[in-house]
Each structure stands twice: as C-alpha cells, then as structure tokens.
Amino acid sequence: MNKDNLAARRAALIEQCAEQRVGLAFELNALRPSKVMAGLPLAGYVAANRKLALGAAGAALGLVLMRRKRLAGVATSALSAWKMARGALGILAQLRR
Structure with a gap:
C-alpha cells in the first residue's frame, strides 16, 4: 500500500471516530436523570432531595394507615x-444574651 x-484511510477513520464520539456524548447526555427531569420543576426537586421526599411520603403513608x-x-x-x-x-436564646 502506498x-x-x-x-x-487514516483521515477517514479519524473522521468516523469523531462522529461516533459526538453521537455517544449526545446519547449519554440524554440518559442522565437530571436532563430527563429538567423540564419538570417538581420532579427535579424530588430527584435532588430524594431522602426528604421519601421521608415525607413515608410519614404521610403512616398517617393514612x-x-x-x-x-x-x-x-x-x-x-x-x-x-x-x-x-x-426561647430560654436558650435568653441565656445566650
């Protein structure tokens, strides 16, 4: 081969790899949960504060039952x-003064 x-061939392979990297980055970015819930403010808050939301839901369920x-x-x-x-x-606040 000359x-x-x-x-x-090397230039074509480099171009193909660059296209694959861009496609993979786009797909990985779409799979992230923060990106999926970005349009939903309540869902984004729940995802960010998962422990608090689960605790509140458990307490509410306990009260219902x-x-x-x-x-x-x-x-x-x-x-x-x-x-x-x-x-x-209140007493502690007065003692601190």
Whole structure:
C-alpha cells in the first residue's frame, strides 16, 4: 500500500471516530436523570432531595394507615413536644444574651 492510500484511510477513520464520539456524548447526555427531569420543576426537586421526599411520603403513608383515635393521640403529643421545644429554644436564646 502506498502512503497516499494509508493517509486517506487514516483521515477517514479519524473522521468516523469523531462522529461516533459526538453521537455517544449526545446519547449519554440524554440518559442522565437530571436532563430527563429538567423540564419538570417538581420532579427535579424530588430527584435532588430524594431522602426528604421519601421521608415525607413515608410519614404521610403512616398517617393514612393509622387509626383515627391513635392519630389524635400522636398529634396531641407531637404538638406538646413542639411547644416544649419552642419554649426551650426561647430560654436558650435568653441565656445566650
């Protein structure tokens, strides 16, 4: 084989590899989850904060499946704990001054 033929073949192979690299990069970019959910703001937020969303969904499901009488007890004790925590934080804020 002569040098001109080999050079032409090498140039063709380099061009083919460049086209394949561009195609592969485009396909990989399309497969990324952040790109798929970019148009959906809520889905993008859920994907970014997956642990928080799963925790909230689990808590909501637990509340739905809980009996009403028991739910009232949990709600009153949670409200009491919330009030106690707010009071404690207020006392801590006064002590820091």
